[in-house]
Amino acid sequence: MTPPRANSNAARDIAVALHPYTDLRTHLENGPFVVSRGEGCYVWDDSGKKYIDALAGLWCASLGFSNERLVQAAVKQMRTLPFYHSFAAKSHEPMIELAEMLIARAPVPMSKVFFANSGSEANDTAIKMVWYFNNALGRPNKKKLIGRIKGYHGITLASASLTGLAANHRSFDVPLAGFVHTMTPHYYHQGVEGESEEDFATRCADELEKLILAEGPDTVAAMWAEPVLGAGGVIVPPVGYYEKIQAVLKKYDILFVADEVICGFWRTGNYWGSQTMGLQPDILVCAKALSSSYLPISAVMVNERVFQALADESHKIGTFGTGFTYSGHPVPAAVAVETLKIYDETNIGEHVNQVGPYMQSELRRRFSGHELVGEVRGLGLIAAVELVADKATRKNFDPAQKIGARAAKLLEANGVIGRAMVNESLGFCPPLIVTEPEIDEILNGFEKMLNELALQLRRDKLTVVA
Numbered sequence: 001m002t003p004p005r006a007n008s009n010a011a012r013d014i015a016v017a018l019h020p021y022t023d024l025r026t027h028l029e030n031g032p033f034v035v036s037r038g039e040g041c042y043v044w045d046d047s048g049k050k051y052i053d054a055l056a057g058l059w060c061a062s063l064g065f066s067n068e069r070l071v072q073a074a075v076k077q078m079r080t081l082p083f084y085h086s087f088a089a090k091s092h093e094p095m096i097e098l099a100e101m102l103i104a105r106a107p108v109p110m111s112k113v114f115f116a117n118s119g120s121e122a123n124d125t126a127i128k129m130v131w132y133f134n135n136a137l138g139r140p141n142k143k144k145l146i147g148r149i150k151g152y153h154g155i156t157l158a159s160a161s162l163t164g165l166a167a168n169h170r171s172f173d174v175p176l177a178g179f180v181h182t183m184t185p186h187y188y189h190q191g192v193e194g195e196s197e198e199d200f201a202t203r204c205a206d207e208l209e210k211l212i213l214a215e216g217p218d219t220v221a222a223m224w225a226e227p228v229l230g231a232g233g234v235i236v237p238p239v240g241y242y243e244k245i246q247a248v249l250k251k252y253d254i255l256f257v258a259d260e261v262i263c264g265f266w267r268t269g270n271y272w273g274s275q276t277m278g279l280q281p282d283i284l285v286c287a288k289a290l291s292s293s294y295l296p297i298s299a300v301m302v303n304e305r306v307f308q309a310l311a312d313e314s315h316k317i318g319t320f321g322t323g324f325t326y327s328g329h330p331v332p333a334a335v336a337v338e339t340l341k342i343y344d345e346t347n348i349g350e351h352v353n354q355v356g357p358y359m360q361s362e363l364r365r366r367f368s369g370h371e372l373v374g375e376v377r378g379l380g381l382i383a384a385v386e387l388v389a390d391k392a393t394r395k396n397f398d399p400a401q402k403i404g405a406r407a408a409k410l411l412e413a414n415g416v417i418g419r420a421m422v423n424e425s426l427g428f429c430p431p432l433i434v435t436e437p438e439i440d441e442i443l444n445g446f447e448k449m450l451n452e453l454a455l456q457l458r459r460d461k462l463t464v465v466a
């Protein structure tokens with residue numbers, strides 16, 4: 001790397017910015033990727049180079065990077081009421097309207113909506129609600145929470161404890177006590193010789209039941225699940241999995257929380273991932289595409305049973321003592337209302353169900369046979385291509401080789417922004433407005449990257465078996 005010019009954006013960033021999810025030492029040498037502007041599915045860096053964003057930022061900008069209606073909704077609300085809070089029964093119309101819209105669109109009957117600012121905060125709040133719920137019901141020992149290995153629920157102390165990824169735990173002293181993890185429902189890696197997908201789903205449910213019995217069913221409060229695991233590598237659980245999992249949870253009176261932070265709002269081909277995958281959650285968490293991520297906002301929906309317990313306990317104590325200054329902030333709420341209206345008015349779901357299958361079939365047709373590709377997976381407009389060192393044995397690369405980071409950099413050089421997750425799984429989650437030619441553009445850049453990467457790995461003697 002040539003050192004950044006003095007006073008360039010890169011030099012200024014290196015001097016002062018502490019970046020999330022970044023090797024902080026390497027950053028001092030390599031510097032940032034400075035994004036200057038966006039339009040549709042494209043963004044430009046500060047040298048004027050154009051990129052197509054295969055990941056909509058971070059599974060975020062569902063309506064692309066230049067939706068004028070969202071800008072106008074924010075401006076209008078800024079002029080009318082730029083801030084108010086919702087503590088102590090204060091309210092305002094954007095928050096009321098957004099809550100009504102979410103309840104009307106919920107995948108199962110929901111009763112009330114609580115607002116926060118990020119997916120992590122929403123999950124954190126949902127964890128507190130689960131504990132409060134069991135205190136209200138006089139079950140002070142029923143507090144343990146189950147996440148999944150490779151599940152992702154955020155990075156606050158409690159949500160990071162639910163998350164099942166090593167990078168979010170190591171050296172941060174999490175998971176906290178009382179958080180346990182069950183197996184990843186990933187047939188490609190976890191399925192054993194001769195096991196059908198159905199048998200694998202049964203084994204996942206058996207493992208969950210064993211875990212609950214080992215912990216003591218009276219001590220287990222809730223299980224969290226992303227309908228399709230996102231940051232863990234876009235893992236689609238096998239058919240029958242959720243039916244079997246939910247039967248186990250019901251048997252032991254354990255709440256089920258759907259984390260729809262990525263899957264919500266048509267990403268998987270239905271309004272909710274819960275509908276695509278057959279989840280009937282007691283609590284549902286959403287964020288990101290709720291406002292197309294133009295402003296930060298997240299939501300926790302609770303069903304009537306949960307709400308009644310929260311109401312009883314708060315009445316006993318005198319207040320529901322949790323909430324954020326910006327819970328339901330009127331400007332993000334107004335932008336979210338406009339976002340949901342745009343989804344309805346433009347029939348975005350219909351569009352996703354046209355371009356999604358195209359993206360899925362093209363990904364499989366073009367890349368399944370490639371020497372570096374182990375598995376292509378996904379549904380709707382979310383997918384991953386997992387690179388492997390050995391196709392036959394499904395062996396992943398040694399993480400120390402940093403092949404995923406190298407692939408993402410090469411992809412960028414080819415004009416596509418993507419992201420490598422664990423096990424060199426490269427994610428695809430373009431804005432929902434993406435067109436077929438834009439999908440082709442993403443896949444063309446990906447193909448060039450794959451071929452260049454294969455050459456580099458041979459040159460560096462890192463490929464195990466082609």
Ligand SMILES: Cc1ncc(COP(=O)(O)O)c(C=O)c1O
Pocket residue numbers: 058117118119120121123152153154155226230231259260261262287
């Ligand atoms: C499923 C899921 N839950 C929670 C979060 C955390 O959201 P945030 O980064 O807004 O805190 C994410 C972020 O990617 C996510 O994918």
